[in-house]
Amino acid sequence: MRPVIFELFGLPIHGYGLMIVLGYLLTVYMATRIVRKWGLADVFYDLSMVMLLSGILGGRTMFYILNYSAEFQHRSPFAFFKIWEGGLVLYGGVTGGCLGGLIYLSWKKLSVLDYMDVSGIVAPIGLAFGRLGCFMNGCCYGRVCSESYAIGVHFPEGSPPWSHQFNMGLLQRGEIMEAVHPAQLYQAGHDFMLFFLLLYYVGRGYAPRGAGMPLLWFLYAIGRFFIEG
Structure with missing residues (x-):
């Protein structure tokens, strides 16, 4: 876990944000290669910028709504x-x-439909890097890891999972928290597998035109169900 990687001109560079940027760059690179191979209009750089800016706006809006009473109610708009x-x-x-x-x-x-297929293939890359960012931020963690065969993670004091166990009365200050499943890493691995699966299945024309994005969300939902269930 490393919420802040370093500071640039006095501004903190957050691990989550850095992973989002890296995921975006790799996603655009792969999408551009696919678009050129398929003979589509090479507008993915422009499209990606529109999606990036609207994605930031959507992500910030959702955070604002979910955390309004805790963080924004008494602050300037x-x-x-x-x-x-x-x-x-x-x-x-x-x-x-x-x-x-x-x-x-x-x-x-x-x-x-064509760009839905391209987006469906490459989107898991961005999703995977987003989950790596979640791991660095300490959020979206799994349940307590009680299985002897599993690998659990002890997050540091002050992190979201540590604070949760502290608030539940399960530990005191200075104590090491119970290990939890690194659900973020499970999800990242699942997302990378989705990328290769869809690259093969959709990229080779085995799926109907426009099915790339629906297939992604269907398989993504199944994975989330088992990982977080």
């Missing part, structure tokens, strides 16, 4: 824009990014 302080929600980001992408493709009169 301009606190919403202080993204450098941290505070993005993955689902809000995905939703905002998809909406922004649909609007852009409709405006450019490009095939939504």
